[in-house]
Amino acid sequence: MRDVLKSVALGVILLVPQMASAEDAALIVVGSDYRRLPDVAGAAQAATLAQALEDAGFRVTSSLDQAAEDVWEAVDDFRRDARRADRVFVLLSGHMVSTSRDSFLLTRHATRPSDMSVGAVGVPMGPILDLLAEHPGQAIMMLAPSGDEIEGEGLVPGADPEAPQGVTLVSGPVDGLVRVAKEVLLVPGAAPASALSRPPRGVTVSGFVSDALPFLPADGGGVVVVQPPADPPATPDREAAFWQVVTGMDTAAAYESYLDRYPRGRYAEDARDAIAAIEGDASAQSRAAEEALNLGRDGRRNVQRNLSLLGYDPRGIDGIFGPGSRAAITAWQRAKGYPATGFLTREQLSALNIAAEARAAQLEAEAEARRVERERLDRAYWRDTGRGGTEAGLRAYLERYPDGLFSDVARAQLDDIEEAKRADSAAEEGAFWDKVRAENTAAAYREYLNRYPNGAFVEAALAALDAIEDEANRADEIAAAKAEERGVAGNPVTALLVETRLATLGFNVGRVDGSFDDQARKAIRQFQRSRDLPVTGYVTRDTMVRLLAAN
Helix, strand or coil: CCCHHHHHHHHHHHHCCCCCCCCEEEEEEECCCCCCCCCCCCHHHHHHHHHHHHHCCEEEEEEECCCHHHHHHHHHHHHHHHCCCCCEEEEEEECEEECCCCEEEECCCCCCCCCCCHHHHEEEHHHHHHHHCCCCCCEEEEEEECCCCCCCCCCEECCCCCCCCCEEEEECCHHHHHHHHHHHHCCCCCCHHHHCCCCCCCCEEEECCCCCCCCCCHHHCCCCCCCCCCCCCCCCCHHHHHHHHHHHHCCHHHHHHHHHHCCCCCCHHHHHHHHHHHHHHHHHHHHHHHHCCCCHHHHHHHHHHHHHHCCCCCCCCCCCCCHHHHHHHHHHHHHHCCCCCCCCCHHHHHHHHHHHHHHHHHHHHHHHHHHHHHHHHHHHHHHHCHHHCCHHHHHHHHHHCCCCCCHHHHHHHHHHHHHHHHHHCCHHHHHHHHHHHHHCCHHHHHHHHHHCCCCCCHHHHHHHHHHHHHHHHCHHHHHHHHHHHHHHHCCHHHHHHHHHHHHHCCCCCCCCCCCCCHHHHHHHHHHHHHCCCCCCCCCCHHHHHHHHHCC
16 A cells, blocks of 8 residues: 555545635546555546646545545535536546446445446446536546456446547546646637647547637636637637537537526527427437337237336227327336337337336236135135035135135035025015015115024125125225226127136136126136235226236
């Protein structure tokens, strides 16, 4: 390790809060004194750069040899300053590695990370670049990789991020970067493209570089070390220069950044027109790309089913991409980081299919585990209550498992018990009971209980009352499910599909004819219960989604 006092002294320079103007914001993060990795030179040069930035009017947030949590906090401080800044500047120096998705600056306690653990000990560059991209033409990122081959599973040594539009990316040794900053970028009115056409040895420049828009304007009276193009205006028109940069980028984000900076600027109307044209072109292109997929009705149904499985409601699985489907696609795209166009690309369609199949497999595995456990409990309860054949036991079993494994047996035995009671009961009570059963209303059963409080059919009347009251309590839920079924499976063809799927999955639907009779309703209830869905006996959208996902 290098001399401790030297590190402390440099740390004081870098870590003291800077009290400069908040007009511009800078972030300097340096890794030099690593605990278990080789030390890296450059801390002293970074300290001089921090001072130069402060002198140029930047509010500097710095971090030297800190743990990851402290560096993240420094980045958050910089983020807050950057939101109010005109210009932003970042220097990252130290050991750097990359995954297939992002590059990272390793912090002090890093050892030999992998692509799975680097996020815990590193500073990701992607979010910082995204922040800089909010300042097109006024954003600098400098990277000073150590040059050491830091390896790890799934990692590539070094950093090679792509500069977003409007961001200047400068890479190389710290001394070369400091020279570029002091002699070009921090010189008011300097012409960056001309000056950096031949950068110092080892320094590379990419991304946005334009003589039309110096990083610092020429109103500070500084000395220009590189001559700008012939016959420049004595005082650059900053709005015109910014507009030139924006039109060169020609993206909706660039035009929006102009409107953010100059909401009443002289090019504001042009910017709005350009945004409308770009978005219109993008929408047409997105629509054409989806049409080229030739999805067809079944393909669109599959997309709707997949969206539903992943928690995005397309408002129907009918193979028609209406507003509900477009909104669901847009929400899914936004959540996954795709452009939120509402139209699918081939890549997105593949990603959606893969995610939905994985979710379907997960749901089916959970359903299978519940089925096995439910059947175990069902058999145990039948053994303890219903198998004895007593009326009380049979009714207790049906109350708990109305569509259980032994529900048909239990009902048949209860019918036999009731028939025997009818034979033994007085003719008047038996006839009245037949009338009550035919009416099958709560009022009729209560009338029977009032007339025959100790009658032969008291238990049957109480059980029927419980069932009617339970149905009444769920009347709104049942009615909603019934209404939903008309939109989801309201035609014989779809009903036939439902019955076929249920039969394929092992549920007894009776006759497969596209008509939901009592046996089919029972099968629907059994399926809903097995998938932990609301048990209504009607084919809701969620029921259909799970049916299509089942295997």
